[in-house]
Amino acid sequence: CWARVRGRLREEVGEVEYRTWLRQMTLAGIDGEEAVVLLPTRFLRDWVRGHYGDRLRALWVQENVGIRRIDVRVAANARVTDSADDQQAEGGLAETLAPSRPEPRAEVKPDPRSDWSAPLDPRFTxxxxxxxxxxxxxxxxxxxxxxxxxxxxxxxxxxxxxxxxxxxxxxxxxxxxxxxxxxxxxxxxxxxxxxxxxxxxxxxxxxxxxxxxxxxxxxxxxxxxxxxxxxxxxxxxxxxxxxxxxxxxxxxxxxxxxxxxxxxxxxxxxxxxxxxxxxxxxxHATTYELRLSILEAKAIAASAKVDKRVMEFLAHKITSNVRELEGALNRLIAHANLFGREVTIETAQEVLKDILRAHDRRVTIEEIQKRVAEHYNIRLTDMSSARRARNVARPRQVAMYLAKQLTQRSLPEIGRRFGNRDHTTVMHAVSRIAELMQADSGFAEDVELLRRMLEV
Ligand code: ADP
Ligand code: MG
Missing domain, CATH: 3.40.50.300 (P-loop containing nucleotide triphosphate hydrolases)
Structure with a gap:
């Protein structure tokens, strides 16, 4: 019956989520109306409680009418994570994990008359x-x-x-x-x-x-x-x-x-x-710069090492609200902790699929030109200018390549948007960039990064 509960949960949440959060869950036993479930760390316990607790209970109730409650605990013989890193990560994750706000800081005595006040979040200073x-x-x-x-x-x-x-x-x-x-x-x-x-x-x-x-x-x-x-x-x-x-x-x-x-x-x-x-x-709505600074500050506060490019990726992709941005970062930090390795952009894309999908939108040639010009530090007007200097021509080719990859536009149309160039010029640019990416992995990575930032 436990196996069935696990199986159903696995079907519901999908393989990636299951393997990330639930694989290590074991059944300790059944105590009257309560099923006791164990996880190896406090962090996982809180996560499972917060995110899957209700589902677990519902599945159990369906399976076994006798059970009314689920108690998710840290296994006594398990590695209790109390290393500095884990502690920090837990602090950073509190928002995602704990439905209720943590208590006010211990050193500040609550004012006896302020029974009016809701608790203040110690992280909001x-x-x-x-x-x-x-x-x-x-x-x-x-x-x-x-x-x-x-x-x-x-x-x-x-x-x-x-x-x-x-x-x-x-x-x-x-x-x-x-x-x-x-x-x-x-x-x-x-x-x-x-x-x-x-x-x-x-x-x-x-x-x-x-x-x-x-x-x-x-x-x-x-x-x-x-x-x-x-x-x-x-x-x-x-x-x-x-x-x-x-x-x-x-x-x-x-x-x-x-x-x-x-x-x-x-x-x-x-x-x-x-x-x-x-x-x-x-x-006001945040800017890219502010989002990036916030991510950097949060990563430092969580003592987590996060690849700068992953943060840039997030700051580009999640633009609407800081809470979501933070949630995304926390998820990546949790993921990195769990697997003991730094998150790459690919992993970020996988782990944040749901959030990113909500932020997806069709990319336009204008956006591609703008982003590429910014990236290579050239003027936007040079995307359509006649200048042929390598430092201008190469980024322009990259932009054409990306326009071909990411939009539905035809070659002649793309050519027109790049200063009325011929479709053969675009074709040449596309194959040239593909070639260069083959030959130079650093360059390929660069273009890939741009692509991910723009990607629908
Ligand atoms: P609001 O009340 O405007 O909806 P919050 O104050 O709850 O937004 O902010 C949402 C989350 O984003 C919080 O976790 C908060 O700490 C964080 N946040 C928002 N702006 C900043 C900022 N400038 N610096 C650091 N964290 C921020
Ligand atoms: Mg608010």
């Missing part, structure tokens, strides 16, 4: 926030508020931007910094959703007065993802009053949302107006 053009203004504002809460012009601080661009990270950073510098300040950080549930709970238990009073006794109120209150008129109203009371009393408010106050349609006008009265800072 100013130190770990990578600053670049798209977020430097928001970062500077957050720093300023942390240093001098409630200073004029910065209250409220309104941070906005798309998913996974660092709003929550910055808010936690502010909270940590204020806690460290002014331990007596009472900070309440929570999501707008949490705010609403507490408000509703207070209504139900007829304790709204207590709710109002305790909330108004905080020194810093931080509400994350305010857009959640759209269409929740009563909660908005309550928030509006709390907001006014606190600002009038000289307390700092920090709010985040996915849009600017003026674009938060469905939020009451008077609330929008007040939200826009202090400092409004936008977290």
């Amino acid at each position: 100013f130190d770990t926030f990578v600053v670049g053009k798209p977020n430097e203004f928001a970062y500077a504002c957050a720093r300023r508020v942390a240093e001098k809460p409630a200073s004029p012009g910065f209250n409220p601080l309104f941070l906005y931007g798309g998913v996974g661009l660092g709003k929550t990270h910055l808010m936690h950073s502010v909270a940590w910094a204020i806690r460290e510098a002014h331990s007596q300040r009472n900070i309440a950080y929570m999501s707008a959703e949490k705010f609403m549930y507490r408000f509703i709970a207070a209504l139900r238990s007829q304790s709204t007065m207590e709710f109002k009073e305790s909330l108004r006794s905080v020194d810093v109120l931080m509400i994350d993802d305010l857009q959640f209150l759209i269409g929740k008129d009563n909660t908005q109203e309550e928030f509006f009053h709390t907001f006014n009371a606190l600002v009038d009393a000289g307390k700092q408010i920090v709010v985040s949302a996915d849009k600017s106050p003026s674009d938060l349609n469905g939020l009451e006008d008077r609330l929008r107006t007040r939200l826009g009265c202090g400092m409004v800072a936008d977290l």
